Amino acid sequence: MSRKVPKHIYLTEDQMPKQWYNLRADMKEAHDPYIHPGKMVPVELDDLTPVFCTELAKQEADNTTRYFDIPEGVQDFYKIFRPSPVIRAYELEKALNTPAKIYYKFEGNNTSGSHKLNSAAAQVYYAKEQGLTSLTTETGAGQWGTALSMACAFYDMPLTVFMVKISSEQKPYRKAIIETFGAHLIPSPSNTTQIGRKILEDHPGTGGSLGCAISEAIEKAVTTPGCRYVLGSVLNQVLLHQSIIGLEAKMQLEMVDEYPDIIIGCAGGGSNLGGIMAPFMQDKLAGTKNPYFIAVEPASCPSMTRGKYAYDFCDTGHVTPLAKMYTLGADFIPSANHAGGLRYHGMSPMISKLYHDGYLDEARAIEQSKVFEAAKFFAKHETILPAPESAHAIRVAIDEAIKCREEGTAKTILFNLTGTGYFDMQAYLDYNAGKMTDYIPTDADLAVGFAGLPKIPGIQE
């Protein structure tokens, strides 16, 4: 029996996008500029190039160029693991008995297990082109570290990964896969950097944090000749690369005459949400379509739903530029929930701006027990075991589909299934054993983070 819309909607290799889309070119207002942490004035391109590859620094600063050509060397890499399918969730729809049509873009069918490879490929390619001789980065949950180690193996680029110490201990197999692809992995904080030694001195026995690891990775990059730092989320350049998700998804839905009424992405630093959202947000900004966007974050780390829209450091060590974003404060330490990729105090400045200005319609915070309930339900029916991060989007997609059933409306829902949970089985073990608790910070917990927000003369007092 042939059906009008197949389960998997693929693009051919020839149909794959050859340009990334820069949503900033169509935003009504640019996000507020980064502020130099020393000079306390907006950063210039020259401030960025000691830290980032030159081409990536240019992309970071460019608010006007609408499309960037994807270099052939990156396209070749993309062809190895892309295009990714858009999948019609027929089985989930049936199990929910909903009139809604649910689609998901599945970015997990590569060894890194997530969409992170889209930006890793681009960043390593540019580093190689520039003649750099090594890179550093940090990783928390390990998806970014894996993706970057894969890209570095492919392009022959030495890589040092600072992995949040507690995470490297809890996920020995994440560590193993990163090392299998040839990267040098250092649990953070470490005694290999000045900031690491200071953190260890101040907090002996600490398990580390993403903020600490970022500080160490940046220090190593700026103190090593021919080395630069690369980051897997938050930045404009990353959202630019991730636009491939939305560009493909939009084409795939057009092929089956669909346009989403609701678009859902989980939100940690904002990379996947920014990616899937981009071309649909373009329509919304142009006034030609009006999709409803939902960002989903963990209740334990609610930067959009309970954070402040303020200038803040991107890292714990306060070495990065300041970004205007929704933040819980760089000093806020989220509880140890199981969606490591969403445990970040801030949010992409672009996404923050779109949310603040009302174009990103809604942010929703979900407790992790509800997230895992949705993950297991999804796995049973769609047969894919999702990453805990991705399951945040699944939870809201299910909730919206149930609402459609109750209201008798047949909306078209698109969510981004960013990755698989194969390296997150400890989380599923805990859930299966009933050992999962939902931590929701109190207002007093949040006040600690807010108290540490930086003062910027004339801008943020």
Add this chain to the structure above:
Amino acid sequence: MSRKVPKHIYLTEDQMPKQWYNLRADMKEAHDPYIHPGKMVPVELDDLTPVFCTELAKQEADNTTRYFDIPEGVQDFYKIFRPSPVIRAYELEKALNTPAKIYYKFEGNNTSGSHKLNSAAAQVYYAKEQGLTSLTTETGAGQWGTALSMACAFYDMPLTVFMVKISSEQKPYRKAIIETFGAHLIPSPSNTTQIGRKILEDHPGTGGSLGCAISEAIEKAVTTPGCRYVLGSVLNQVLLHQSIIGLEAKMQLEMVDEYPDIIIGCAGGGSNLGGIMAPFMQDKLAGTKNPYFIAVEPASCPSMTRGKYAYDFCDTGHVTPLAKMYTLGADFIPSANHAGGLRYHGMSPMISKLYHDGYLDEARAIEQSKVFEAAKFFAKHETILPAPESAHAIRVAIDEAIKCREEGTAKTILFNLTGTGYFDMQAYLDYNAGKMTDYIPTDADLAVGFAGLPKIPGIQE
């Protein structure tokens, strides 16, 4: 730049095969019949139905029906994770500087991580249709247990998995994923069965074996009302279901005007090799084409290269029918190598027959250090981290491609990439740490297994 053959060759949903192909219908001679372990005469259909679903017992016994319709309920399941791509190994070819064209059928893009889901779906579907109320099985490496738990979750069928104890301890996350899909997992040997208690008494502290786990699973099936036993390899029915691999691959290669000169599969019980081989072997048997088939097995468990072609039990507990096959003896305990899915003393009777009669051209045994060397090389260039089992086929594909370079011949090579190594990271950790040893059994080691081969009056003295 558009190339003639894309990286990924997909079929559309409508192009997917709607029938499985039964290679036995085209074999010059059937494999020797199964022998009843009590009566010592060929088994009848009635002997099989207390153990297997009726429809599967029929498939097991049918040597003449060329094509079996894939039920719509199974096709619907297949559409969730199939068709799987044939991938042109452009990057591997380039890294090897070989004139050979290398293609691989990639069966790992589903949560079970392997091709095992093809047969799991079919077996659970038939069990459900028959009105059975539970199933049992065994699992070693865990790929089959995962696949079956997924299919049982999907079709709502209770499942008990006997997992080789040492494996359940070494792979806690395999255990976790099987339980996440709702199956009841029991480390084997256990005190839940008579045979398990006996094994524990005779061998206190044993880590178990696939043969023990099979015995326990069969005992539970035949002593529980409405319960049957299902097996993931070796059997004719499983090879029938796995023919979907070869049927798809052949169509995919035809789409780009290719026909393989060499076809390579790893071989444990024979399910994936039998699957990818089937329609190409049909051509060979018909004399229309002459592809060269290579079965690859671990040097530590060399059933084809060093085993005897003889009647033997399929399990350690000696409760199964006797099959004429290449075997190291049901009492042979292979060393603890890292390709758990290939640690089986015997080989599919069909594949054994084809090998014995010279249609399956060659079996090759490989040491595991060479297998992991190939696995890492492949991962670097093709970006997929393979299962240790699958890496056996990769090793030989690389060796054949190097031979092409040396001889200046441009052969077309097809191998089956049966699965991913995401749950096998301990093996990669050991390899990265230089802690991997190659165990090759001595002739004296093998003699122990051969000594235990059963005597069958008038057939095998």
